[in-house]
């Protein structure tokens with residue numbers, strides 16, 4: 001088994017490069033408050049060329065979200081390296097670097113809990129732009145309008161609050177917010193799994209259009225295998241914190257090598273999926 005995705009391109013032109021990534025949590029172990037180490041992510045290696053999409057699949061609890069949060073600089077790895085467009089996300093002391101806070105942004109699974117209910121769309125989109133280096137008021141207004149337009153939201157949406165929107169509209173807003181600071185990479189953690197099936201393809205197509213327009217690189221996590229296949233150039237399969245198989249999206253879906261991948265595909269056959 002190799003843990004490094006053999007993608008075309010060299011290490012230096014990879015938008016995402018992950019080596020020997022590990023995350024261990026201290027968790028309760030039975031009675032009397034004893035603790036033990038639990039390895040949620042074990043020796044994961046990934047590489048994604050600029051403009052490409054790497055899909056990650058694996059059953060619930062296999063470590064996908066933990067990898068995602070580390071890539072986005074939200075969770076400190078126990079060990080290993082993460083480079084986004086060549087720059088480390090964490091410094092030697094495990095602190096997020098300036099590049100690490102901007103270069104990769106996360107699109108969360110649940111658009112309902114990802115948004116502050118007390119902020120209107122204008123403030124939700126302006127907030128990431130007020131972080132240093134702070135944009136001018138004019139620039140913020142221009143950028144907020146541009147973002148809503150890019151994700152297909154009407155200008156009239158700006159004064160509205162998250163509860164006034166459908167799930168699909170909310171996820172558009174979550175995507176717009178993720179784009180606010182012009183990241184090179186989006187980490188999409190099951191971005192459509194909370195949405196109605198009829199809305200899912202709209203959001204996936206929006207993500208594809210944005211990728212093409214902006215040359216974005218995606219790490220796309222999903223449990224519906226068809227949607228991951230639709231989005232991804234290559235797919236990594238995670239099982240118990242490790243990558244057990246990776247290959248082109250077609251090979252993984254149609255010619256899976258690992259028994260675990262075969263079972264995963266079987267179990268997701270039940271979920272219908274349509275695009276465009």
Ligand SMILES: Nc1ncnc2c1ncn2[C@@H]1O[C@H](COP(=O)(O)OP(=O)(O)O)[C@@H](O)[C@H]1O
Nearest residue numbers: 025027040058059060061062063064065066067
């Ligand atoms: N903060 C945490 N503390 C302890 N265990 C955690 C924490 N976050 C995740 N885990 C555990 O790590 C494993 C992987 O979780 P996760 O990355 O969320 O998996 P997935 O996204 O593939 O469902 C699970 O067993 C989960 O319970």
Ligand SMILES: [Mg+2]
Nearest residue numbers: 064065066189
């Ligand atoms: Mg998850």
